[in-house]
Amino acid sequence: MSTQFPNENALGVALRKARLRLDPAALGFSSTRRRTPGLRREEVAQRANISVTWYIWLEQGRGGTPSSAALERIASALLLTDAERENLFLLGLGRPPQPCYRHSLDVTPRLQRVLDALDPSPGFIRSATWDMVAWNRAATELMTDFALLPPEQRNILRLTFLDPRTRQLHPDWENTARFIVSAFRVDSARAGAATAIEPLVRELCVSSPEFSAMWQDETVYASEHAAKIMYHPLHGPQSFEVSTFGVDGRPDLILVVYNPVAPA
Template sequence: MATVQDDNLLGNYLRYHRTRLDAASLGYSMTRRRTPGLRREEVALLANVSTTWYTWLEQGRGGAPSAEVLDRLARALALTDVEREHLFLLALNRPPEGAYPKSRSVTPQLQRMLDSLENCPAYVKTAEWDIIAWNRAATVVLTDYAVLPEKRRNILRIIFCEPGIRNKIPNWESVARFVVATFRTETARSGGGARARALVEELSLASAEFTALWRDHDVGLYGEGTKYIQHSTLGLITLEYSAFSVDGKPDLGLVIYTPATPEDRVGIRALIEKKTLSLT
């Protein structure tokens, strides 16, 4: 079976988008224009780089361009946000800073998906671990986020600053270490913005435990695992969790908790039904 070997991914990507541009709509003359799209010198002029260097870039011998140059090339080639991100990945092996706008809400479709998980607590968190959406099961089993002020709807603030939280988490020390290590990894991936830095500074002043864990420089991944909760009504319950990214919004993460045993499933379902009936 024949295979396709492509050793010049960046150059071919630039050439592809250059030839797709409509020269006439951009005000260029179509006289003596034998090939579609813009000429190399025209793209170079729009991106404020030399024609020779841009030509080398398409040929795979121009060296690694800077982020600033890539931004100018993206504008010159009229790339979309997704296309711009792919350009950076090809050239620098990383996405551009601010590839996608930060999200502080979820779409109605995503909220309906959360609500459809009737017996499985689930929520959506930001890169700074703010909880911005949740379902009824999360309110009953985990925390009633609706009664918390918006600023306090943050996993790290709840773990380190919320009164009584240690009584609800039997293995609080290991959970706290895991949370800090995973938060460090995720904020580094998202660029460690001002909101994340401010949160670290706030927690360092508020919690000696957080300060000590943050200084350890441990890293981790959310992935999948098991969570134990000492619930006020159900007693000790066990939940299995899985974490997912939200496509198109890489700063958002979806976490779903599933009852780990038949007894947990029955108890959680009965409690949710009881709470729901009390509201009707």
């Protein structure tokens, strides 16, 4: 009875599979006189701007531990998806790649349907930089009609510090604002968006002395699991349990749900 062992050169196998599925002609290489489909090893090395010999060794399992920069270039050369790129890093370095922030305010119709199904619980999807990306009817009724705001104004920090209606919405505004600033700092750093947030931070530091003071205070505040009280101008105080969820396939997005809590 034979025993099967994991492939000791899993990285090389993944590289070869990715290389063989590519169309040489679509990438500017001649498709004539090829015995196998896909790109040749030297063509991958050319696209990745790395040594041909080293890339051949890497596929053969004797190239040593690659650098993260080399893996990034190889992933780009092989046109890997985000999931494939992450797998490449796990195989090559035993860890996922560093976050690569992408600014995208689009969600799929499927995600919008998920939000709509949560009604009457307010729900929305925000980015790592706390831009409102999508929302349901209940979120609009509780907070504001985001569709009426210019896209650049649909940012939770900008609304928190510059919109008087948001202050009225949160009876404990100062503590809420401190937590938002702290979480914003952590989320943007985790997503690799430190450069992307600089214009917003500069704007808010000039426009809001309160934000400027809170931004200088680098204390990290833990999320509170107690019910959150919000004051609606028509319905009065309302209590919610706030839950956050990652969005599958979109590490740059967070789903936030405000679940109403019935009075005790």
